Amino acid sequence: MNCPHCGIFNLPHVVSCVKCGTALYTVLPDGFKPEPPRARHKRYLRHLFYRWRRHRGFSLNDGVAYTGVSSSVRKAVERVLPGKPAFVGARSRSSAAIRQSIDDSLDWFKEFPYLLLLFFLMGLVLPGLPQLFLNRPVRGRLLLIIYLVALLGMFICFGHWLFVWFVTAATLCQTISACDIANRAGRSFWVRLAGNLIISVIIFFVLGIAWQYCGNFYLRSYGEVFQATAYLRVPGIIPGDIVQGKRQQEYHIGDLVSFTSYSAVGEHGGYRTQMSFDRILATPGQKVEVRNNQIFINGNLSPSTVRPLNPDYSIPDMKLTLGKNQYFLCPSNYIRPIARVELQQIMHVVEENRVSYRLDRVIFPWWRRHLLTAEIK
Amino acid sequence: MGRFNSLEFGKQNAAAQTAVQNVPEAKLHGEKIKDAQYFIDAADKAFYCFDYEEALKLYSKALGIDGGAVPAWSGQAFSLINLEEYHEASMWLSKTIELVGESQPVLALLALTHARTGDFDRACGYADAALESVGNSPLPWIVRGEIFYYARRNAEHCFEQACGAAGHDWQTRCLIADTCLFCDRKKLAAMAVKFLHPMLELYPASPEIWLRLGRCHTVLGMAREATAALDQVSSLAPGLKILPKFYAEVKKIGLWNRLLGHFR
Numbered sequence: 001m002n003c004p005h006c007g008i009f010n011l012p013h014v015v016s017c018v019k020c021g022t023a024l025y026t027v028l029p030d031g032f033k034p035e036p037p038r039a040r041h042k043r044y045l046r047h048l049f050y051r052w053r054r055h056r057g058f059s060l061n062d063g064v065a066y067t068g069v070s071s072s073v074r075k076a077v078e079r080v081l082p083g084k085p086a087f088v089g090a091r092s093r094s095s096a097a098i099r100q101s102i103d104d105s106l107d108w109f110k111e112f113p114y115l116l117l118l119f120f121l122m123g124l125v126l127p128g129l130p131q132l133f134l135n136r137p138v139r140g141r142l143l144l145i146i147y148l149v150a151l152l153g154m155f156i157c158f159g160h161w162l163f164v165w166f167v168t169a170a171t172l173c174q175t176i177s178a179c180d181i182a183n184r185a186g187r188s189f190w191v192r193l194a195g196n197l198i199i200s201v202i203i204f205f206v207l208g209i210a211w212q213y214c215g216n217f218y219l220r221s222y223g224e225v226f227q228a229t230a231y232l233r234v235p236g237i238i239p240g241d242i243v244q245g246k247r248q249q250e251y252h253i254g255d256l257v258s259f260t261s262y263s264a265v266g267e268h269g270g271y272r273t274q275m276s277f278d279r280i281l282a283t284p285g286q287k288v289e290v291r292n293n294q295i296f297i298n299g300n301l302s303p304s305t306v307r308p309l310n311p312d313y314s315i316p317d318m319k320l321t322l323g324k325n326q327y328f329l330c331p332s333n334y335i336r337p338i339a340r341v342e343l344q345q346i347m348h349v350v351e352e353n354r355v356s357y358r359l360d361r362v363i364f365p366w367w368r369r370h371l372l373t374a375e376i377k
Numbered sequence: 378m379g380r381f382n383s384l385e386f387g388k389q390n391a392a393a394q395t396a397v398q399n400v401p402e403a404k405l406h407g408e409k410i411k412d413a414q415y416f417i418d419a420a421d422k423a424f425y426c427f428d429y430e431e432a433l434k435l436y437s438k439a440l441g442i443d444g445g446a447v448p449a450w451s452g453q454a455f456s457l458i459n460l461e462e463y464h465e466a467s468m469w470l471s472k473t474i475e476l477v478g479e480s481q482p483v484l485a486l487l488a489l490t491h492a493r494t495g496d497f498d499r500a501c502g503y504a505d506a507a508l509e510s511v512g513n514s515p516l517p518w519i520v521r522g523e524i525f526y527y528a529r530r531n532a533e534h535c536f537e538q539a540c541g542a543a544g545h546d547w548q549t550r551c552l553i554a555d556t557c558l559f560c561d562r563k564k565l566a567a568m569a570v571k572f573l574h575p576m577l578e579l580y581p582a583s584p585e586i587w588l589r590l591g592r593c594h595t596v597l598g599m600a601r602e603a604t605a606a607l608d609q610v611s612s613l614a615p616g617l618k619i620l621p622k623f624y625a626e627v628k629k630i631g632l633w634n635r636l637l638g639h640f641r
Contacts, residue, residue, distance in 0.1 A: 026445025034440030053495025
């Protein structure tokens with residue numbers, strides 16, 4: 001080889017120039033072994049992921065104003081290759097000059113430091129819109145469509161158990177949108193993964209709570225509302241219904257009321273309070289008699305349509321006169337497991353101060369909306 | 378050292394006295410001198426025969442002699458990429474840039490690493506840098522072609538540009554074929570055959586080209602042609618380690634693919 005210093009030809013095995021002594025070969029630092037690092041094991045999952053990414057491919061944006069790689073990528077590349085001009089990417093290379101002029105005019109927009117925050121907030125409001133603006137039309141439209149469908153589903157299924165799933169879908173759209181905007185391109189795979197995980201967990205929970213509060217505020221606009229739980233059995237109400245209530249000075253026979261009942265002693269002792277729904281069969285001062293599983297109010301048979309959930313339960317025979325502040329409720333006995341112990345609840349007479357609201361109508365879901373008219377008077 | 382003692386260089390400095398390595402006398406007569414280029418050539422041969430582990434060892438030997446041999450550095454990184462050890466390849470390329478500086482093949486390989494891990498933003502950036510840097514290597518165009526394939530663009534144009542680069546005749550086309558085969562699509566395998574066929578006329582005794590042709594035919598389901606190509610390889614380069622594996626791949630071609638292969 002020729003000496004880089006004096007240009008004289010040296011035979012291949014000569015280490016330094018025979019004329020000037022210049023080293024002909026680069027010598028590696030002491031102790032450096034020219035053996036590359038090797039993977040300790042096969043990374044099947046990672047390769048599967050890479051393969052999926054390759055299969056998915058990407059689109060070169062040469063049709064819009066936003067061109068070039070992101071600033072984080074540019075910085076990362078410039079860190080490795082100092083002095084290199086900022087990469088303009090294949091996008092602007094293949095774009096026309098007119099597009100380049102648009103790029104230049106919008107350059108301040110790309111470098112605007114709060115753009116990320118702005119887009120992030122926009123992503124919270126309407127996912128897919130920032131993606132459309134950043135010329136990622138497929139994912140933008142997809143996110144937008146899913147989000148709008150989820151919103152529609154949320155509106156229709158408000159108060160239904162499906163509502164939660166639509167909220168999840170909408171929240172996921174917003175999370176994905178935010179993660180996509182805050183894509184930490186230029187960082188290592190694990191940093192990006194960790195970043196996306198943190199962002200998605202935070203956003204998902206924050207938005208989930210936000211949606212929940214929104215729903216609650218909307219419900220509160222109806223006044224006092226209650227949701228019927230699975231163990232309640234009241235005519236006109238099925239589990240999951242959201243019912244509107246109203247506080248009354250006094251209650252009448254046939255009114256559906258919510259009241260605070262006491263469950264039996266729990267596993268660890270002490271009372272558990274809970275809200276229950278039931279129908280008033282007798283008001284203060286009336287005489288109640290139960291004979292052969294039939295209820296008589298002031299000597300007349302009460303046409304109660306409600307029967308205990310527990311078929312083995314029979315109303316014990318009794319004869320009593322209600323006190324000044326006492327109501328006789330339909331004995332909708334049920335068995336509810338509390339702390340893994342099945343406890344029977346038998347509710348007959350409740351004090352007036354435990355009755356809180358009269359239930360007027362079922363308000364949600366929309367298709368269940370109806371007035372809870374009295375069935376017995 | 379004997380024959381150099383009699384050379385007349387006039388008044389040389391002291392360095393010239395110790396400039397010559399201790400090469401055994403017998404090796405100076407007819408036997409190849411095992412310098413860095415010797416090991417790089419041997420490693421290249423192993424590389425093009427899909428023996429990447431052997432290639433890595435030989436490139437390391439070359440680097441042990443000449444630490445500034447860029448082909449050895451890039452060859453090591455390329456072998457790691459072909460072994461699907463992308464993270465290690467990326468680390469090694471960073472080390473290469475640190476020690477010997479940036480060069481066209483190194484940047485292209487960085488782009489290739491990122492393209493194969495699906496990090497297309499960075500891949501585009503490095504591919505641009507490789508094309509802008511000084512040099513006449515076909516590798517940046519090949520990498521650009523692969524990136525264009527992932528972007529569903531005209532990859533063939535980039536491969537043609539790579540073939541237009543001076544020198545590197547059959548090696549370039551072999552690398553193009555490797556790229557097409559990696560992408561694992563029949564359409565690209567057909568394109569690889571298109572690029573390989575002209576080289577068969579020029580280098581009919583090159584087992585590397587026949588090897589790739591056999592693989593392309595295997596992907597296309599043309600079992601008979603694939604077997605013929607692999608037979609050609611076994612006659613040209615007997616004892617190739619990878620050959621039984623490729624024969625096994627030919628045997629694995631399903632009936633449906635064989636039937637379709639007849640119509641190709």
